[in-house]
Amino acid sequence: MEKVVTFLLDGEVIQGQEGQSIMQAADEAGKYIPRLCAHKDLTPHGSCRICTVLVNGRPQSACTQPIADGILVESETPKVNQLRTDIIDMLFVEGNHFCMFCEKSGSCELQALAYRFGITAPKYPYQFPQRDVDASHPDIFLDRNRCVLCGRCVRASKEVDGKNVFQFVGRGVEKRIAVNSEQGLKGTDAEVMDKAISVCPVGAILKKRVGYAVPVGRRLYDHQPIGTASEEETTE
Amino acid sequence: MSKPKIATTSLAGCFGCHMSLLDIDERILELAELVEFHKWPINDRKSFSAQCAVGLIEGGCCNEENVEVLRTFRSSCDVLVSVGDCAIMGGIPAMRNMVPLEECLQEAFVDGPTVHNPTGAIPNDVEIPLLLDKVYPCHEVVKIDYYLPGCPPPADTLWEALVALLTNKPISLPYNLIKYD
Structure with missing residues (x-):
C-alpha cells in the first residue's frame, strides 16, 4: 500500500499518495490549479509555468513537483496569480x-x-x-x-x-x-x-x-471559466 | 451642473464597436440622460470645443491621421478607453504586420489578382495619410486608461463600463462580459 502524504494547499489540508505531483493531488482533492502545457493523459513537461505554485515560498511547477509531507503550497494567492x-x-x-x-x-x-x-x-x-x-x-x-x-x-x-x-x-x-x-x-x-x-x-x-460548428454561446468556455467542476463532463 | 461629455471615434476599425454601442437599445435614452455626446460620428463634429470626461477609441493606428486623432483624444478626454480588439491589439488590420509595408502596397495596388492599374502607380497624394510601418495598438501610442475587449465588445460590456465610469464606480466586468471574439 502506498504511503499517504499530507500537505497544505492554500491553508487547506490535502492528502495524496507518495509519488504524485502537486497537481495530481490537488486535482483529486477537487482543487484546480491553472495549467496550459499539462494534460491528464500525457507526461508532465513543466514548461509553460502557468501552474507555478509557491512551495515553502519557492516557485515550482505543480505538474512536475512531487508532494512531500508538511509542505506549504500557495496557489490561489494574489502574488501567484499575478505571475x-x-x-x-x-x-x-x-x-x-x-x-x-x-x-x-x-x-x-x-x-x-x-x-x-x-x-x-x-x-x-x-x-x-x-x-x-x-x-x-x-x-x-x-x-x-x-x-x-x-x-x-x-x-x-x-x-x-x-x-x-x-x-x-x-x-x-x-x-x-x-x-x-x-x-x-x-x-x-x-x-x-x-x-x-x-x-x-x-x-x-x-x-x-x-x-465554427458550435455556435457562440454554446462553446466550452462561453459561460464557465476554465477549471470549473462541470468542465470535465463537457470536454470531448 | 452640466452633463459630462463623451466623445467617440473609429480609427483603423470597422465601426462594428459603434454598432455595438447602439446595440444597448433603449438604454441609449438613459445614456443620453447621463451624458452629452460632444464629438462622435453621429454628429460628425470635426474638432473638440470642450474637454470631455470619457473618450472611446475604436480601432488601432494604421496611419498618421489615426495617430493625430488619437493624440487629440488623449489631450481632450480625461479618461480614454480602448474599445474592441483592434484598439487593443490591432485586430484584422494588424494582419499586415507580418508583411513588410512595401509588399502590402505592391500586392494591393499592382500585383493583386483583381487589380486593374495600367500605370502601376501606388497612390502617393499629399491628401492621403501616410501609412505607418505597421498597425499599432492604441496603448502603444498614448496612455490608455481602460480596455474593453471583444470583436465587438458586447453591448452590455459597453453599458456596464460607461455607467461605472459616469457614476464614479470601478469598472468590474463579470466573466460573461470579457470576450475576445
Whole structure:
C-alpha cells in the first residue's frame, strides 16, 4: 500500500499518495490549479509555468513537483496569480493570436485562462512575429502563429500515437514546432484522429472542415471559466 | 451642473464597436440622460470645443491621421478607453504586420489578382495619410486608461463600463462580459 502524504494547499489540508505531483493531488482533492502545457493523459513537461505554485515560498511547477509531507503550497494567492497573468500576457504578445476569427475561440485554453484571470489587455508590447502555416495535409492545419510551444502534440504523438510526428526545433525566440517530413504535414503519417491533433490547447493544430460548428454561446468556455467542476463532463 | 461629455471615434476599425454601442437599445435614452455626446460620428463634429470626461477609441493606428486623432483624444478626454480588439491589439488590420509595408502596397495596388492599374502607380497624394510601418495598438501610442475587449465588445460590456465610469464606480466586468471574439 502506498504511503499517504499530507500537505497544505492554500491553508487547506490535502492528502495524496507518495509519488504524485502537486497537481495530481490537488486535482483529486477537487482543487484546480491553472495549467496550459499539462494534460491528464500525457507526461508532465513543466514548461509553460502557468501552474507555478509557491512551495515553502519557492516557485515550482505543480505538474512536475512531487508532494512531500508538511509542505506549504500557495496557489490561489494574489502574488501567484499575478505571475500567471504575466505569463499569459507574454504568450499573447509573443504569437499572433487573432481571436476574432480563430476557429478555436470559445474553446481555447489560452483564451480561457485570460478570461479566468480577467485580462482585458496584455501589458507587454505586441511582437507580431513571422510564423508559417502548414496547410499541406488534407485533414489537418498547423498554424504556428497560434502555437504556444506547450509541447502537448510532441508528447501525444510520441507517447500515445507512437508516431513522433511533431518535435521542437530551434532555441529561444527561434523555437518552433516542426514535423518529421520535409514536405510538411502531408509527408508525415499524422492522421486526423491522432491524440496529437486533439490535445492542442489553442488553434495551432486544427481539424479541417469542422470549424465554427458550435455556435457562440454554446462553446466550452462561453459561460464557465476554465477549471470549473462541470468542465470535465463537457470536454470531448 | 452640466452633463459630462463623451466623445467617440473609429480609427483603423470597422465601426462594428459603434454598432455595438447602439446595440444597448433603449438604454441609449438613459445614456443620453447621463451624458452629452460632444464629438462622435453621429454628429460628425470635426474638432473638440470642450474637454470631455470619457473618450472611446475604436480601432488601432494604421496611419498618421489615426495617430493625430488619437493624440487629440488623449489631450481632450480625461479618461480614454480602448474599445474592441483592434484598439487593443490591432485586430484584422494588424494582419499586415507580418508583411513588410512595401509588399502590402505592391500586392494591393499592382500585383493583386483583381487589380486593374495600367500605370502601376501606388497612390502617393499629399491628401492621403501616410501609412505607418505597421498597425499599432492604441496603448502603444498614448496612455490608455481602460480596455474593453471583444470583436465587438458586447453591448452590455459597453453599458456596464460607461455607467461605472459616469457614476464614479470601478469598472468590474463579470466573466460573461470579457470576450475576445
